[in-house]
Amino acid sequence: MSFTKKIEVTKADDSRRSKRLRKTEFSLVQLKSTWKRRTGKCLSQNDKGRVSAAKLFESVTEHGHSWTVVSPIIFTYKVVQSQNLLDPSNDTLLSGHIRDLHQLEAFKSSAKPVKRFVVIDETVNNIYGSQVTKYFEARNVIYRILPLPTTEENKSMELVMKILEEVHRFGIDRRTEPIIAIGGGVCLDIVGLAASLYRRRTPYIRVPTTLLSYIDASVGAKTGVNFANCKNKLGSYIPPAAAFLDRSFIQTIPRRHISNGLAEMLKMALMKHKGLFELLETQGRFLLDSKFQSSNGLGDHKDAASVSTRVAIETMLEELAPNLWEDDLDRLVDFGHLISPELEMKVLPALLHGEAVNIDMSFMVYVSRERGFLTEEDTARVIHCMLQLELPVWHETCTLSLIRKSLCERLQHSGGLVRMPLPTGLGHADIFNDTSDETLTRAFEKWYKELSSSDHTIPETMTLNLSQHV
């Protein structure tokens, strides 16, 4: 009954639509302090430079007027690699986000004291807190530093509200006093969401302190917290005013968290950059041992850290910038993220994000091999590289039924297509919608047989042709 009614309404809508009398496209021109509509014909030479990129479309039907607003919104943000970020002689933290030269001059010559609200991960505060305080003291900044236990288990609206209350109490000018977040991906995601809510959009700055957040969480636009036991269910697509990256923070993160970040780097390598893959293959273990610190006098290897982080960020930005709001659902950066969200939340806190991503990638590499996109040798090279980076390549909770369930959910949330990124060679990839259940099953059986007992060592069957590469 209700279904029939729906059809009637639709028909009525259609007939109404067909009786449209007039549709006009307007540009918007600024005249002194007011905006006026102009049709294309009426735009004069004098209007140049004062025409908005926005448009108004007006329809007139026998039932009245309707307007459609098209208002392009541009986001501009900086990702800046910097050294000695906490050295008081370094301006980056206070003014590195200002792009306009006049504004920068005004900032430098202003007598008004600078004010900053800083949220810092509690562990990071224990290690770097005194340096942060010294920096703001030396620069005569009016500041408030809020250390918080920003762990994955605490990644919720509660911490967002806590930040908002403290920001409100401290008081900031939302145009000129960005909130600063210093910590790993969890801290940056929570603060980003709080900033995007405060006064509808307050600028914020990201200072990543883990490898994963350095190459991944800090370069894009996403903010978020977990909700209803689902990862990042609440969030926004509001990029920071700037991300300031200082690799020296990485030296104090635990080894396991270096591997964790290397997984996201390997993702970009497998999808887009053979050179990065080869670098990880040959220098990955060194990067892990040296914690991405170049200045440790290890000669030839010393550039691996700067090259690998730069390429990881460049390849990530290439994919993110044209698709900041993820409207295009075909995304190579989703590699390793089809099964892993379900797996990660199911075993939380047993697997770190990057570890779950790696298990997903390891399985997908077997799918690629099964489909004939990767040779036996390439597959062995990838798995060997993962093991060198001390990443898990298999997990008992990652069963065939969990894989099927995750892919079904993906179908529902991705417009009816699974959009499966798969490597089609080392450093090349494409998106596929035609992987059959038989292929998945065969890939799973081989994956299980070859890797379930791997126990962090390369299975004997795979070592045959590796010596020439590593």
Ligand SMILES: NC(=O)c1ccc[n+]([C@@H]2O[C@H](COP(=O)([O-])OP(=O)(O)OC[C@H]3O[C@@H](n4cnc5c(N)ncnc54)[C@H](O)[C@@H]3O)[C@@H](O)[C@H]2O)c1
């Ligand atoms: N917004 C995005 O685009 C994006 C992208 C990828 C991941 N993420 C999110 O990032 C999170 C994972 O980030 P993460 O791996 O950085 O985890 P994390 O923020 O939990 O940090 C890992 C651990 O390292 C500690 N730590 C941080 N910096 C340290 C330092 N310099 N020295 C010593 N200890 C330090 C933290 O206290 C924490 O215990 C996930 O919640 C994920 O959803 C977001």
Ligand SMILES: [Zn+2]
């Ligand atoms: Zn990820």
